[in-house]
Amino acid sequence: MVPVNVMDDVPAMMPNKPAHETVSVSGGCFEIEFERARLHIRGDVSPAMLKLLIRELSL
Known part of the structure; x- marks a missing residue:
């Protein structure tokens, strides 16, 4: 188990790019x-x- 916090929306630290680049x-x-x-x-x-x-979220 990994402790997580679910947040509504947080500003990105970088502009939107494909997952492998961001x-x-x-x-x-x-x-x-x-x-x-x-x-x-x-x-x-x-x-x-x-x-x-990364694998699970990339599906």
């Missing part, structure tokens, strides 16, 4: 924007967990 890193958090979702992660996330999240 990755922003800033001050211990990063954001990946997908066609239908935005993943905003703060703190440490294992590479395996990050891969899983």
Whole structure:
């Protein structure tokens, strides 16, 4: 299980681009924007967990 916060809408850290191009890193958090979702992660996330999240949201 991963603790999450669901937010209505948060301004993107970068302009809209396809998911594979939109990755922003800033001050211990990063954001990946997908066609239908935005993943905003703060703190440490294992590479395996990050891969899983990206794979699931890319479907």
